[in-house]
Structure formats: C-alpha cells, structure tokens
Amino acid sequence: xxxxxxxxxxxxxxxxxxxxxxxxxxxxxxxxxxxxxxxxxxxxxxxxxxxxxxxxxxxxxxxxxxxxxxxxxxxxxxxxxxxxxxxxxxxxxxxxxxxxxxxxxxxxxxxxxxxxxxxxxxxxxxxxxxxxxxxxxxxxxxxxxxxxxxxxxxxxxxxxxxxxxxxxxxxxxxxxxxxxxxxxxxxxxxxxxxxxxxxxxxxxxxxxxxxxxxxxxxxxxxxxxxxxxxxxxxxxxxxxxxxxxxxxxxxxxxxxxxxxxxxxxxxxxxxxxxxxxxxxxxxxxxxxxxxxxxxxxxx
Numbered sequence: 636x637x638x639x640x641x642x643x644x645x646x647x648x649x650x651x652x653x654x655x656x657x658x659x660x661x662x663x664x665x666x667x668x669x670x671x672x673x674x675x676x677x678x679x680x681x682x683x684x685x686x687x688x689x690x691x692x693x694x695x696x697x698x699x700x701x702x703x704x705x706x707x708x709x710x711x712x713x714x715x716x717x718x719x720x721x722x723x724x725x726x727x728x729x730x731x732x733x734x735x736x737x738x739x740x741x742x743x744x745x746x747x748x749x750x751x752x753x754x755x756x757x758x759x760x761x762x763x764x765x766x767x768x769x770x771x772x773x774x775x776x777x778x779x780x781x782x783x784x785x786x787x788x789x790x791x792x793x794x795x796x797x798x799x800x801x802x803x804x805x806x807x808x809x810x811x812x813x814x815x816x817x818x819x820x821x822x823x824x825x826x827x828x829x830x831x832x833x834x835x836x837x838x839x840x841x842x843x844x845x846x847x848x849x850x851x852x853x854x855x856x857x858x859x860x861x862x863x864x865x866x867x868x869x870x871x872x873x874x875x876x877x878x879x880x881x882x883x884x885x886x887x888x889x890x891x892x893x894x895x896x897x898x899x900x901x902x903x904x905x906x907x908x909x910x911x912x913x914x915x916x917x918x919x920x921x922x923x924x925x926x927x928x929x930x931x932x933x934x
Contacts, residue, residue, distance in 0.1 A: 647791075654714040656683070656802070657795040666707050670694060673726065677734055677802055680809075682750075683719045684734055688726040695723045697747050705751055712756045722748045731801070731886065731927060797934060800883030808890055815864070862908055865898035869919060876926065885930035892923035 650658035656678050663674045663685075671694050675686045685704065689695050704721060722737055723746045737744040872891035879885050896919035902912035 648711070651711045651713055654678075654716055655795065657791070657798045659683075659708070659711065659713055659716075660798075661791075661794075662711060663704065663707060667703065670700075670703065672700065675733065677798070677805070678716070679734070679802070679805060681718060683713075683716050685719055685721050686733055686737070687721060687723045689723075690726055692725065692746055695725075695746055697723070697749065701749055701751060705753070709753050709756075712753075717753050717755060718750065719753060720748060720750045731930065734805070793934070797882060800881075801886065804883065804886050804890060807887075808894075811894075818860070861898045861901055862906070862912060865895045865912070865915070865919075868892075868895040868898070869915070869922075872922065872926070879929070880933070882930045882933035885926050885933060889923045889926035889930060892919050892926060896920040896923060 647658045647661050651662050656676050660674055660676050663676075667674065667687075670689075672687050672689045674688075677684045687695060687700060687704075700723060701721060704719070708716075708719060722741075724737070724744060725746070741748065868891045872888045872895065875884065875888050875891070879888055896916050899912040899919060900916045902909050906912070
C-alpha cells in the first residue's frame with residue numbers, strides 16, 4: 636500500500652509561521668525567484684539577519700526589495716520574529732560565516748542594509764489564518780510518496796539541522812566571548828584590593844592612589860591569559876578533530892582554531908613568548924580553514 640503525506644509546501648508554510656528560519660528562507664526564495672534574488676538568514680539575539688544576493692545592483696533596488704520582503708514576511712507572520720535586518724550584496728561564492736564577514740566590514744561587503752519592524756497581526760487574523768490552513772490541509776487530497784519526494788524531504792531536514800547547528804554555534808561563541816571579557820574585567824580590578832588593606836599599616840600617605848609606575852604590572856597577567864587560552868583552545872580543537880564526524884562539529888572546531896589564532900596574534904612584542912605566539916598565528920588559521928572545508932564536505 637502506498638504511503639501518503641501532507642503536501643511539502645503546506646508543511647513548509649506551517650513551519651514558517653511557527654518561526655522556522657529554514658522554512659522562511661525557502662518561502663522567500665520561492666516568492667523572489669522572478670526577481671532573481673536569493674536569500675539566506677540567521678536568527679541572532681532576537682533579530683532575523685537576512686542576506687539578499689543578486690547578480691546586479693539593479694536587481695537589489697532598496698525600496699523594491701524592502702517592500703517585497705516586508706509583504707512576504709507580514710503575510711507569513713512568523714512567530715516570535717518582528718525585527719528583520721535586510722543586508723544586500725552582489726552574489727558571490729557561498730560563505731559559511733557570512734554574518735561574521737559582513738559584521739566585520741559592512742562598508743565593503745554590502746550595497747546597503749535596512750532594519751524593518753514587522754506588523755504584529757491581531758488575534759482574529761491569526762485565528763482566521765489557522766482556520767484557512769487547517770481547512771485547506773483537510774480538503775487537499777494526499778500525495779503518494781515517491782523516491783524523489785523522499786530525497787527532497789531529506790535535503791530539507793538537513794538544511795534545518797544545519798541552520799540550527801550554525802545558530803547554536805554562534806550563540807555558544809558569543810557566550811564564550813562574554814565570559815572571557817568578564818574574566819578580563821575581574822582581573823583588572825582585583826589588584827586594587829590588597830592596596831586598600833595595606834594602607835592602614837604604613838602611614839596616612841599610603842592612602843594615596845598607586846603611582847603610575849605600578850600600573851604596567853597588570854599587562855603580564857593579560858598577556859599570560861591570552862597565550863594560555865590560545866594554547867588551551869588549540870589543544871581542544873586538535874583533540875576534537877580526531878573524533879569529529881558531523882558538519883556542526885567541524886564548524887565548532889574551525890571557530891576554536893580561529894579564536895586561538897586571534898589570541899596568539901594579540902600577544903605583545905614585549906612578552907618573552909612573542910616569537911612562539913607569532914609562529915602559531917598562521918598555522919592555527921590554516922587549521923581553521925581546513926576545518927571549514929571538512930564542514931562543507933559533511934553538509
């Protein structure tokens with residue numbers, strides 16, 4: 636007996652309304668196909684970061700693209716998504732970390748960007764939309780399952796898994812940077828505590844703030860932390876690379892190698908380990924690029 640399932644586009648539209656980024660991308664690409672505009676997206680810190688690409692600047696006219704995307708997304712009314720940052724550029728080869736690239740150098744990466752706020756549909760519109768969708772799904776005859784449709788479904792779910800993995804990796808990386816900056820701040824203020832306790836034992840003059848000559852003593856602790864943290868991340872990435880199997884795991888390894896390279900590049904020339912750190916900058920970065928290639932192969 637042939638198996639049946641809901642029509643794929645019905646399922647995609649439902650997932651898009653529920654806030655699935657992968658489903659929203661598929662709907663946008665289908666609606667914008669006549670305009671020759673392709674989209675990619677990530678949901679980061681409550682904002683849907685949307686990348687639009689086309690072959691020529693004329694196809695990315697700001698007023699036209701913004702209005703098209705606004706109408707499509709407001710018609711979908713994706714759950715928990717109200718702020719959308721539209722970034723447009725000329726089409727280029729696919730980049731796994733495209734959001735990092737345009738964040739570091741938006742002027743040279745983008746033609747333009749614009750943040751829009753979607754109108755929130757009222758409760759009656761939401762109920763009517765749900766009623767129409769259920770009625771349509773109930774009356775529509777089921778489609779037989781075929782090998783081709785099964786392959787499409789597998790590709791669709793792989794896309795969802797990849798999008799979730801990349802979003803999770805970005806969130807973890809952001810949390811790690813936050814913790815690292817918090818640790819640096821604590822290290823900066825800790826040396827002041829002993830000075831306050833010593834003041835009463837010496838003389839009234841000891842209550843005066845420390846002389847400028849003592850301030851540079853904080854620098855070795857910062858340099859030491861960066862070097863040790865870089866070595867630690869490199870060791871973790873090296874160990875993880877021996878066991879990695881999925882695309883998400885290779886992406887995480889690539890991020891660790893890149894972070895380790897950046898930490899080594901920030902070592903001060905006055906540090907005795909400067910030459911060692913400098914020799915590791917390029918090797919760590921090459922390891923990061925190799926991990927990205929492995930992640931692309933696993934997709």
